[in-house]
Amino acid sequence: xxxxxxxxxxxxxxxxxxxxxxxxxxxxxxxxxxxxxxxxxxxxxxxxxxxxxxxxxxxxxxxxxxxxxxxxxxxxxxxxxxxxxx
Amino acid sequence: xxxxxxxxxxxxxxxxxxxxxxxxxxxxxxxxxxxxxxxxxxxxxxxxxxxxxxxxxxxxxxxxxxxxxxxxxxxxxxxxxxxxxxxxxxxxxxxxxxxxxxxxxxxxxxxxxxxxxxxxxxxxxxxxxxxxxxxxxxxxxxxxxxxxxxxxxxxxxxxxxxxxxxxxxxxxxxxxxxxxxxxxxxxxxxxxxxxxxxxxxxxxxxxxxxxxxxxxxxxxxxxxxxxxxxxxxxxxxxxxxxxxxxxxxxxxxxxxxxxxxxxxxxxxxxxxxxxxxxxxxxxxxxxxxxxxxxxxxxxxxxxxxxxxxxxxxxxxxxxxxxxxxxxxxxxxxxxxxxxxxxxxxxxxxxxxxxxxxxxxxxxxxxxxxxxxxxxxxxxxxxxxxxxxxxxxxxxxxxxxxxxxxxxxxxxxxxxxxxxxxxxxxxxxxxxxxxxxxxxxxxxxxxxxxxxxxxxxxxxxxxxxxxxxxxxxxxxxxxxxxxxxxxxxxxxxxxxxxxxxxxxxxxxxxxxxxxxxxxxxxxxxxxxxxxxxxxxxxxxxxxxxxxxxxxxxxxxxxxxxxxxxxxxxxxxxxxx
Numbered sequence: 129x130x131x132x133x134x135x136x137x138x139x140x141x142x143x144x145x146x147x148x149x150x151x152x153x154x155x156x157x158x159x160x161x162x163x164x165x166x167x168x169x170x171x172x173x174x175x176x177x178x179x180x181x182x183x184x185x186x187x188x189x190x191x192x193x194x195x196x197x198x199x200x201x202x203x204x205x206x207x208x209x210x211x212x213x214x
Numbered sequence: 215x216x217x218x219x220x221x222x223x224x225x226x227x228x229x230x231x232x233x234x235x236x237x238x239x240x241x242x243x244x245x246x247x248x249x250x251x252x253x254x255x256x257x258x259x260x261x262x263x264x265x266x267x268x269x270x271x272x273x274x275x276x277x278x279x280x281x282x283x284x285x286x287x288x289x290x291x292x293x294x295x296x297x298x299x300x301x302x303x304x305x306x307x308x309x310x311x312x313x314x315x316x317x318x319x320x321x322x323x324x325x326x327x328x329x330x331x332x333x334x335x336x337x338x339x340x341x342x343x344x345x346x347x348x349x350x351x352x353x354x355x356x357x358x359x360x361x362x363x364x365x366x367x368x369x370x371x372x373x374x375x376x377x378x379x380x381x382x383x384x385x386x387x388x389x390x391x392x393x394x395x396x397x398x399x400x401x402x403x404x405x406x407x408x409x410x411x412x413x414x415x416x417x418x419x420x421x422x423x424x425x426x427x428x429x430x431x432x433x434x435x436x437x438x439x440x441x442x443x444x445x446x447x448x449x450x451x452x453x454x455x456x457x458x459x460x461x462x463x464x465x466x467x468x469x470x471x472x473x474x475x476x477x478x479x480x481x482x483x484x485x486x487x488x489x490x491x492x493x494x495x496x497x498x499x500x501x502x503x504x505x506x507x508x509x510x511x512x513x514x515x516x517x518x519x520x521x522x523x524x525x526x527x528x529x530x531x532x533x534x535x536x537x538x539x540x541x542x543x544x545x546x547x548x549x550x551x552x553x554x555x556x557x558x559x560x561x562x563x564x565x566x567x568x569x570x571x572x573x574x575x576x577x578x579x580x581x582x583x584x585x586x587x588x589x590x591x592x593x594x595x596x597x598x599x600x601x602x603x604x605x606x607x608x609x610x611x612x613x614x615x616x617x618x619x620x621x622x623x624x625x626x627x628x629x630x631x632x633x634x635x636x637x638x639x640x641x642x643x644x645x646x647x648x649x650x651x652x653x654x655x656x657x658x659x660x661x662x663x664x665x666x667x668x669x670x671x672x673x674x675x676x677x678x679x680x681x682x683x684x685x686x687x688x689x690x691x692x693x694x695x696x697x698x699x700x701x702x703x704x705x706x707x708x709x710x711x712x713x714x715x716x717x718x719x720x721x722x723x724x725x726x727x728x729x730x731x732x733x734x735x736x737x738x739x740x741x742x743x744x745x746x747x748x749x750x751x752x753x754x755x756x757x758x759x760x761x762x763x764x765x766x767x768x769x770x771x772x773x774x775x776x777x778x779x780x781x782x783x784x785x786x787x788x789x
Contacts, residue, residue: 148289148290148293151293152293171298171299173298174297174298174299175290175293175294175297176294176297176299176300176326176345177297177299179330179338179341180329180330182333182338
């Protein structure tokens with residue numbers, strides 16, 4: 129299992145459409161991926177639990193991935209959180 | 215019966231009442247026998263398949279009728295429906311507690327919906343409504359009930375409902391649903407937002423819909439938030455005419471909004487909107503604005519007891535920049551003086567507030583306030599084409615000082631690694647007569663001018679525009695004012711800069727031909743005036759406007775000029 133902590137720097141945080149895109153991206157990987165923020169942990173492939181984190185710009189989040197493609201998943205998801213999509 | 219509710223969407227509509235009342239879901243309370251668990255979970259799978267199919271149909275309809283932004287809501291619905299936490303929650307309840315699948319769905323949905331409904335953020339609360347909507351649909355499919363929807367209604371109806379879910383509004387046909395009345399909700403409820411998108415007059419929050427009878431005549435006065443049922447025959451005729459006039463107005467606006475503001479000889483004019491709040495930008499776009507010529511930032515300072523922070527301002531400016539989709543947005547820095555009482559800024563009242571401590575004079579004296587605004591403007595400039603405009607400039611020194619502070623802010627942001635548009639355009643309001651006179655000098659220091667005719671006129675003519683007893687002396691077409699306007703436009707053009715106008719004269723049809731003839735590059739006005747001015751601009755040639763302007767400049771009085779301009783318009787059938 130791999131773990132990585134990043135600060136969200138994209139303007140919209142994990143709100144609305146970015147959250148949808150984030151979970152869709154997570155779903156592309158076979159590994160089990162979680163995202164934790166504000167004391168809560170979410171399944172990165174579940175839009176409902178990701179939204180409940182209430183992670184906005186500036187929030188520090190911890191990503192974990194466990195599986196064959198864990199390195200790729202962490203790289204892609206952390207890049208997603210630190211670039212602007214609008 | 216006349217009911218006062220809350221305005222949800224403007225306009226007048228008439229029709230027959232259609233009460234949209236849902237057959238209630240009755241959740242069964244049986245438990246599942248051990249050997250039936252698998253079959254019970256199978257019910258969930260087939261209900262899910264039906265749900266996804268229905269949502270996809272709604273999504274396609276939304277895409278066709280309302281656009282990609284609304285269609286995306288149903289894409290999100292489909293994604294939520296397939297969310298692993300939702301299906302895992304439901305399945306585990308059936309497996310471990312032998313709860314029947316409908317009750318398991320109700321419980322799981324409620325848990326998730328409550329998390330969202332309890333959040334502070336209005337966006338997240340709206341997602342709570344989405345989750346309930348999805349759960350409702352899943353359960354109806356499990357129970358073999360008719361899915362929610364409005365596609366079966368015909369005629370011309372006033373839809374009366376407790377509230378409307380996203381899937382209801384997406385399936386409604388605006389040729390059938392003329393008006394909307396809901397018992398619950400307010401101006402920001404989902405139903406109100408959709409009614410505005412679809413341009414259907416709507417009244418929300420009437421509290422109770424028991425009194426409405428199917429088929430009876432009803433009138434929705436959306437702007438006033440009033441619903442009236444069974445009006446007198448005379449009133450009914452009057453309201454029917456008003457509703458037809460409203461439809462006519464919408465049609466005219468739509469036709470006009472898509473047309474270019476180009477003269478018959480191919481000269482393009484920039485037609486912009488004036489706004490006071492970030493949320494007004496979208497309305498300006500609908501009315502055909504190709505940019506924002508004046509965004510007054512005063513409201514930000516007047517709304518609260520405290521000065522607006524950099525982040526608060528940044529969000530507002532960014533929103534306008536994004537809403538305008540890359541079109542120019544001219545944002546005027548704080549223009550406040552002793553005539554307005556400000557809780558966040560202790561300004562002494564003055565004998566002559568219009569000649570006093572105001573606008574740029576305060577800003578230059580209070581870098582602690584001004585630089586916060588400049589930094590917010592700079593940061594927002596990476597999200598669209600923002601231009602900065604300083605108000606009340608009277609001298610070159612003021613421009614230099616303001617620009618020096620702007621450069622300081624740019625240096626700070628660069629050091630902090632924050633992005634902004636390094637070539638942001640900077641202009642000034644021309645409203646002080648001295649500034650108009652020295653415009654050839656000022657043009658060296660700025661990218662553009664915007665003439666504020668209201669103040670330019672009152673300062674040039676020494677006429678207080680609020681004083682009724684001298685109202686007739688307030689003449690924007692006074693030869694003195696016109697000569698100043700010409701001087702300013704010429705000065706900007708000589709140095710390759712542009713001049714706009716954001717005062718009331720820009721929206722006065724009588725002045726349009728003269729201003730265009732003088733070479734005005736951009737007209738900015740309240741959004742509702744745009745269609746009329748556009749119509750005039752499209753009916754005349756630049757060449758004939760130049761003749762009209764020259765002739766006007768040769769006249770002796772404002773009255774003569776006004777009469778002449780009106781006669782030209784009348785001849786062309788434009789008055």
